[in-house]
Amino acid sequence: MATIDFYEKPGCVGNARQKSLLLAAGHVVQVHNLLAQPWTPEHLRSFFGERPVAEWFNPTAPPITTGEVDPSQVSASEALALMIKQPILIRRPLLQVENRRAVGFDLTEVDAWIGLARDSDLTQDVQTCPSSSQRV
Secondary structure (H helix, E strand, C coil), X not given: CCEEEEEECCCCXXXXXXXXXXXXXXXXXXXXXXXXXXXCHHHHHCCCXXXXXXXXXXXXXXXXXXXXXXXXXXXXXXXXHHHHHCHHHECCCEEEECCEEEECCCHHHHHHHCCCCCCCCCCCCCCECCCCCCEC
């Protein structure tokens, strides 16, 4: 089993469901408040890998839903600066196991990476906010 650094928005229902899946698989989950971390551009960037910049963002964040920020129109450096200033913009969760980092919670990817419980329903949607149809 893995020890996972799990960066979440406290109180997020989706993050709670994700943590439950990890715990059910026997992993140790070390929870961190994504909104209170002292992010640097280099550290934050390391979670996004090769994903397009637009996929770094939490599409349900108020600055995005109001049109203040358009993820498809910002560069990587602009995105990181915006996210450091307004961490609510960061897609969640951010995950770290040893030296590997990732963003989001695609069940198939997480299962292939660190494993989930055998009886986990890998077709369930644990990235969509229960109060909206958008991904968190």
